[in-house]
Amino acid sequence: MSGQSGYRARTKLGHWINEIEETVIALLLGLMTLVTFVNVVLRYGFNQSLIWGLEVTLILFAWLVLFGIAYGFKVTAHLGVDALINIIPSRPRRMLSLLAAAVCLVYALLLLKGAWDYWAPFAALQPTDGRWLPTGFAEGVRDRAFYTTDQVPMLGMFRWLEDLINYGDEYEKLPRVIPYAMLPFACAMIVFRLVEATIGLIKGERESLIVSHEAEDAVADAAALNKD
Known part of the structure; x- marks a missing residue:
């Protein structure tokens, strides 16, 4: 799944993490397909359905997209327009790539703050103070640990959350803290991954954050095959 990036882990730990990432992405995609397939068979073959099937598929799809964004930065799979960048000399081009990486990193940090602030109340935790930068943790924010999914049944492996964040009350459905x-x-x-990519730009190990020259690479590969 490393695509055209030529990504190679430099350490055993990096290789292990890479394998886990690719396995998780494959499992998410496989589970989505399996749940959808089973639901279709039940609906059209037995006039039945998994009442929680659609919600589980939506959750898995959201996980796949979010997890895939980070993976895309790692393997340089995100698309972008580089027609203007490519006509600029090498040194200014590198500076613009670093500027783009800095902007992306700032945006990603804002996303991280917003994601924590949204998820924290569902985990009976407090969101951060500050509009742009976290300046501490807010006080007195009502927790939403009792919020559950609409149809997904509660799994026994998560019953410990009832005592931890739900004051001992039983969950009838899966709490939203898990998918969120x-x-x-x-x-x-x-x-x-953006920090990792930025370091790669600084060291000259990569040219940009986006994939480019797909057509040229495909033509070169085809030419090489024809020569053989």
């Missing part, structure tokens, strides 16, 4: 946890996690991964 992907928000701060994915944003943190985006920040991490």
Whole structure:
């Protein structure tokens, strides 16, 4: 899944993390397909349905998108327009790439703050103070730990959350804190991958944050095959 980026982990830990990322993305996509397929078979073959199937599919799709954003930065898979950048000399082009990376990093940090502030009340935690930068934690914000999903049944493996954040009350459905946890996690991964990409730009290991020259690479690959 590394695409055209040629991404290679430099350490065993990096290789291990890379394998986990790709496995998680594959599992999310596979589970979405499986749940949808089973629901279609039940609906048209047995006039039944998984009442929670659509909601689970939506959650998995949201996880896939959010997790995939960070992965895209790692393997340089995000699309962009570089027609203007490519006519600029090498040194100014690199400076513009670093500027773009800095802007993206600032935006990602704002997303991380917003993601935490949105998710925290569902985990019986406090959001941060400050409109742009966190200046501390707010006080007196009513928690939303009792909010549950609409149809997804509660899983036994998460019953410990009832005592931890729901004052011992039982959950009839899966609490929203679980699917919403992907928000701060994915944003943190985006920040991490942007920092990693920016370091790569500084070291000259990559040219930009976006994938480019797809057509040229495809033509070159085809020419190389024809020569063989």
